[in-house]
Amino acid sequence: MSDQLPAFIIIAPLLGAFLTPVIGWRYRHLCRPWALMILAVPLYAAGGALLQVIESGPFGYNLGGWAPPWGIEYRIDHLSGLMLVLIAAIGLLAAISAKPGITMDIRGKEANFYTLLLLQITGLLGIVITGDLFNIFVFLEISSLSGYGLIAHGEDGAPMATFNYIIIGTIGASFYLLGVGYLYMATGSLNIADLATILPNLYHSKVILVGFAFFTTGVAIKMGLFPLHTWMPDAYTTAPNPVSALIAPLMTKVAAYLMIRIMFTLFQPDFAISVVPVATILGWMSVVAIIVGGIKALAQTDIKRMVTYIMIAEVGYIVMGISVMNRPGLTGAILHIVNDACMIFCLFLIIGAISYKGHGREIYHFQNLNKKMPWTMAAFVITALSMCGIPPACGFFSKWYLILGTIAAKQWVFAITLLASSLINAILFFRIIEKAYLAPLDSGAHSHDHDHEEEIIARDEAPASLLIPILITTAIIIILGPFSGKIIDLVIQHAVPATF
């Protein structure tokens, strides 16, 4: 059984997805327990796989018993093990927290939602687990197509945003596929481990260069790296809240994983430095992404849209960590994939909770929210502080490693960009915190009458199915911080190429 663990990670949600509409046909209320039960399987299996990797190193699983490089190999190393646990955990929490959002936004479509959710998670897990380039494409399409379906359920403007996303997302996927094609043309292999041994002899072949270019561009579109981000704000803002909470943190992070995979496993790290100056280009793109994302976020008054722009900046963080091509930088990038996924997830859950309680998403709607939803707002403050890089929350630690990376690479502009970005985040979040926690200015400075006002505003907290995932994620955000050293020790340091 435990030998077959990797297969369960994919098979369980895939089969579960196909059975969900059957169940939802007659018993719509059973969809949720069913999906939760199914999602517990990959979390358990991924946890087991990660432990096995930590204990005895990376291992492979030959799907159907076909040996690589001909068969499809599932390859679990430290990086993919970490990503699997991340995806499975956030997937499960997202499914738990989806109930209020579904009743509000997409009532009656539980079966659709949970089917697509399971497919989405299948796709994301598949991208991470498989060691086969073409198989990655298949899973990429599974996750993207289910993502389009989920996003299209959203508010006014969602169909248009989805259409936009489909066009650009398909271009991204096609670019990736072209990249696979070029590599296959030159080598005749699709297995990543196999390719990694063949490719170094062909580094100066034009075919490989073009393939690499298609890969990076395709992946950059999927992760919303500036200037290929244009689909992102609309898609994630208009999507139903549970959908944004699921897709927004995971899709970009899995694409970032893919970029690390291509640059450091499929190709040697040297390739992106000496053969083509991709690292430098990516680095400066990330600088622009961070600055533009931050400034655009400052211009938003809708908090959900603001968070999507912050995500563009956060993607910039990760790419910057990759682009400096050294150990602390890449460590920071991988750590930030984990941290940022948790933070963005938590923010979207909080936005979902606030919308569910009938409050608007504009900043001025946050007035007095701390009295109505004290727990949600406490979680918001902690997440916000983490986004600003205030210790002991996790955001500080990824920032610390990223800064070390930029210093080691002597890229001072990068370092200053990172710091400036955390100051922008401070402005972004403190203006909301001020609104939520402080009395309105126009009511005057009569600090002594406040006791009477406090009585009037009744507490109206989010339902438990939303609040508990929010609090769990917040706790994770705090715990991840001091324990980031542990995570790096056990997992991330093995995911960084030994040559660094």
Place this chain on the structure above:
Amino acid sequence: MGEVIYSAKPLWAVLVSMIAAFLILLTGEKARNLREGWTILAALIKFVIVFSLIEPVLAGKTIEYTLINLLPGVALQFRVDAFGLLFGVVAATLWIPTSFYSIGYVRTLNEHGQSRYFFSFAMCLSSAIGVAFAGNLLTLLIFYEILTIATWPLVIHHEDESAIMGGRKYLIYTLTAGCTLLLAIGITYSLAGTLDFTGGGFLAGHGTPGLLILLLVMFIAGFGVKAGIMPFHEWLPSAMVAPTPVSALLHAVAVVKAGVFGCVRVILFVFGPELLHQLGVWTILAGVVAFTVVVAGLLALGQDHLKRRLAFSTINNLALIILGVSLLSKNAMTGGILHIANHAFMKITLFFCAGAIYAKTHKDHVSQLDGLGRQMPFTFAAFTIAAMGLSGIPPVNGFISKWFLCLGAVETHQIIFLFVILTSAMLDVAFFFPIIYNGYFKKPLPDVAAKIDEAPMIMVIPLCLTALFSIVFGIMPNAFLNFFNIVRLAVTNVLGG
């Protein structure tokens, strides 16, 4: 360095008020006495823990506790040495009177948001102790940043326009400083491969002189914001909109001293006197803070708002501490470090007095105090003692630190710094004594009561106690808490021998 003891005591000293903070929040407004009970209990426990560390440290031991490893050579680590202990003892000791005083203050004025107030206060103390006991730069930065954030709710406490603007200004200054520090610490780590504080510094032999000077500038700018070094001082007078106990403990002891503490850590335990002599920058550094000393004193003369005047006096004294340390001679260092403790006792007394006057009469300007000494004799007596001390008049403790500062200035053969210290003392007289004069000798204003009518006892007793201790520490610097021995040991740790 002598023997190392591994003990979780430093961790508990930090945790006790953090736990109390959450108990305060959970207890809330409904059970006020229980909530205040948590504050007092935590203050007492914290004091006992910190006090128990004095003896081993004076015996030449360091107390160490590692929470978790972060990087090769860097851990989340507490290490209590003499210098850290000094700051820890000062903060933990003064938290006790401030707790009682706070209770009196917020209840007399019927303040709103009292749970938030006591919660933030406890968090501040927790992180201040964390700063004091941090074993390396990264741990220090972590608690320093928590301190920044935990102070914000106190600054904006009144929630009116000036409070919110003061809060924004405070955040912009301190968060930018935090970012600067992060970068500086990153560079330090990439140069030296370690961040552990070492008496006499660990940066010698790494990097080019140009880079090291840049690094020093970044560090001093980063920590100097909280320490109010000019031109980064502007937030401090604005932050005086906070309730007075906040100004008392945080803007005289915990927060601003954390900035000073950081500066001193960097000067003595990261760079070290030898390296600074080699780089030849200590005169520039001393010049910059000497400028702050004099200008802050001059600016204080012009303030009619009592707390703003005290704020500029704080800036003046903080710069004096850093001046003493950056002179790098033995006596100047002793005086500077000792002044951390002495200034804390005196300045907290002054703020307590200002708060008592405000709570009783709602007066907060110097020009409104005419004749008030007759109505509030205890408050004004305490004020007089503390003001004398800050002006360097014996037998109050301020005299001792200033004496050592003067000796140290003479040792460096830079007579200009001696003049700076003496000018500063005269400026102290010039801006404090008009207040005393107004209070005692001017014709009372019509609203001054003819008989003694003090603020509540729970406020008056703490301020009398801190004034009393200022005198006790002036006569016996080693009484109770062994301040002088701790300072001596701290200086020996740096200079060796």
